[in-house]
Amino acid sequence: MNIFEQVLAFTVPTSLVGAIVYLVLTKMFREENARRNFELQKLAAQTLTPAKLRAYERMVIFLERIAPESMLTRTNLNELSALHLQKSLMQQIKQEWEHNISQQLYIKTDTWTLLSNTKESMIQLINTCAAEVTLNSTSLDYAKHIIETYSKSTKTPASLALEMLKADIAKLR
Numbered sequence: 001m002n003i004f005e006q007v008l009a010f011t012v013p014t015s016l017v018g019a020i021v022y023l024v025l026t027k028m029f030r031e032e033n034a035r036r037n038f039e040l041q042k043l044a045a046q047t048l049t050p051a052k053l054r055a056y057e058r059m060v061i062f063l064e065r066i067a068p069e070s071m072l073t074r075t076n077l078n079e080l081s082a083l084h085l086q087k088s089l090m091q092q093i094k095q096e097w098e099h100n101i102s103q104q105l106y107i108k109t110d111t112w113t114l115l116s117n118t119k120e121s122m123i124q125l126i127n128t129c130a131a132e133v134t135l136n137s138t139s140l141d142y143a144k145h146i147i148e149t150y151s152k153s154t155k156t157p158a159s160l161a162l163e164m165l166k167a168d169i170a171k172l173r
Contacts, residue, residue: 048106049172055106056169059115062100063158063165066093066122068150072143082142086130089146093122111168114161121157125150 064070071092080088097119104112129146150156 052106052172053169055103056165058100058103059107059165060162062096062115063118063162065096066119067158068122068125068146072146077139077143080139082130082133082137082139085139085142086126089126090123093119093126108168111161111164114157114164118157118161 068089071089074092075085075088077085107115125146129142129149133142133145
């Protein structure tokens with residue numbers, strides 16, 4: 001046997017064993033990486049899902065708190081003029097929005113846009129009703145006009161936003 005045949009006799013089996021070991025180790029590393037990624041995703045879901053649920057809960061509370069009936073029951077109407085009531089309602093909406101602004105991190109973009117539009121609709125309602133009452137109107141007249149105007153619509157922006165929040169939560173389950 002010459003040297004070339006001896007080298008070949010050792011090189012070919014060694015190369016085959018090396019290739020097989022390489023393939024097996026590569027497959028093991030890929031599977032281990034996939035398992036780690038799955039565990040990380042599972043852990044992230046365990047910590048992120050409760051935060052998302054709290055964000056959706058906060059926004060449901062936000063919608064409830066900016067409803068005209070809710071804002072008006074929290075306001076002492078006897079001590080305010082119509083103009084002061086308008087300012088008070090606007091301030092309440094602004095404060096509620098600012099208090100919940102960080103929730104947008106956990107809420108879907110289109111849902112957040114709808115929530116923002118709902119806030120703007122409430123502001124528009126308050127301003128429109130303020131323009132429709134006379135200058136010497138009482139805060140009770142103004143409040144009554146807001147409630148009547150808001151009650152006329154069957155699908156309020158807040159009810160649409162609430163439906164979207166519920167649909168998003170249903171998808172999280």
